[in-house]
Amino acid sequence: MSCAFSLLESCHLPCSRYLSTTFRFSRGFYQMQRPIKHKTLCLCRNMQTFACELVKASYVPTPQTKPKDQSLAKVETIGAFQKLPMVMPSVDIFQSALRKAKRVLPTKGIANVAKRERNRGAKQLDALMKELAVPLRGYIENFPKRIYLHPYERSLIELTFGAGNYEEVLKKVDALRKKVVSVGKEHASLCAKSLSKKEAEERLTEGLEKLQEIFKCEGQAIDDLLYIAKTLRAMPVVDLEMPTLCLVGAPNVGKSSLVRLLSTGKPEVCNYPFTTRGILMGHITLDYQHFQVTDTPGLLKRCDEDRNNLEKLTLAVLSHLPTAILYVHDLSGQCGMSPSDQFMIYKEISERFGNHLWLDVISKCDLLKESPVVFITEDREVDHLELANYQKIGPEGALRVSVKNEDGIDKLKKKVHELLMSQMERIKSKRIQDNIEVLR
Incomplete structure (x- = not known):
């Protein structure tokens, strides 16, 4: 057995035509009070409704599922290619991320040399991982899924790059992002566990070289995405409202x-x-x-x-x-x-x-x-x-x-x-x- 209640914040204003009734919900039952001797207008605000299930004479709230948002499946209008993000070459992404990571300093106040060095190494590896992963995640999120494009633009992608190649490049970019995050976290953790300054420096160098190697071997996916973005952005724009x-x-x-x-x-x-x-x-x-x-x-x-x-x-x-x-x-x-x-x-x-x-x-x-x-x-x-x-x-x-x-x-x-x-x-x-x- 279930029932629904509404919690109301009420305010009473003098009025000659309305008679208010107030409900109080307490310990599994509700009481109705009608001790009002004058006519008032009842205004309600902040109405909240929840469902309860009767279990052994007590009310237990039941979870409510939100309706699915149908707008997520809305098809884009023409012009999605002009909204594509600017993609940087893979070499530029890595060099920019490396420069920013090397400017990261250890936490102030660490007197011990070994602790300070492993702190610096872990922070720099973590910073490099984030500087590489953030733009890649932005590309994945801002390149539209083909199923949400206008049918004309969907056909242009398929006929220009071949069936499935657009999605394949995006998958490779996402796989590169996941690998960078995984390796970056792993080497940052190893660097944080170093026992000496020399060991921390070695693990920092090893982590930087590993991330560079990954980007060098698998960064071609970013360059492929750059080519796709340039090609699609150069496509002629058609105004559907113009004859x-x-x-x-x-x-x-x-x-x-x-x-x-x-x-x-x-x-x-x-x-x-x-x-x-x-x-x-x-x-x-x-x-x-x-x-x-x-x-x-x-x-x-x-x-x-x-x-x-x-x-x-x-x-x-x-x-x-x-x-x-x-x-x-x-x-x-x-x-x-x-x-x-x-x-x-x-x-x-x-x-x-x-x-x-x-x-x-x-x-x-x-x-x-x-x-x-x-x-x-x-x-x-x-x-x-x-x-x-x-x-x-x-x-x-x-x-x-x-x-x-x-x-x-x-x-x-x-x-x-x-x-x-x-x-x-x-x-x-x-x-x-x-x-x-x-x-x-």
């Missing part, structure tokens, strides 16, 4: 040239496939409004299992970011891929990401006046009306542009502006819907 235009297509179809023409982004432009080696960002300002533009690596005709990490980066952007798609086609064949292969890629992407706002663009239209390049790999036996139309005029409603002659560029900019404004309306509607869900 984003994502250029997609096969390699070398002219996506980077259009990004340079439409935005402030300056990706490398070369006449060979996979010039774009990552996600590149630019910005557009139209009618005093700011938009984002992202250039993505080209896609090849193959299944997802056979795609390289560059192609998977493109799919990660389309899967996890609210983008409008500007799909670029090259019917001239100058990109190195036949129109029929481009058509197959286009059909796959349009079916997978058909919920995105979409605009088709045929680039290099100045080359279409000449005879198109015929590929040996072209499937001539395919009797498909849609494919035949695609090879001649591209997708229905596609814009024809030429960066070289600037043909159709003004019309493209107008269409891009309309597309991004529609994307802005979609983002606003999504935000309103999310707020309604929160209120519910």
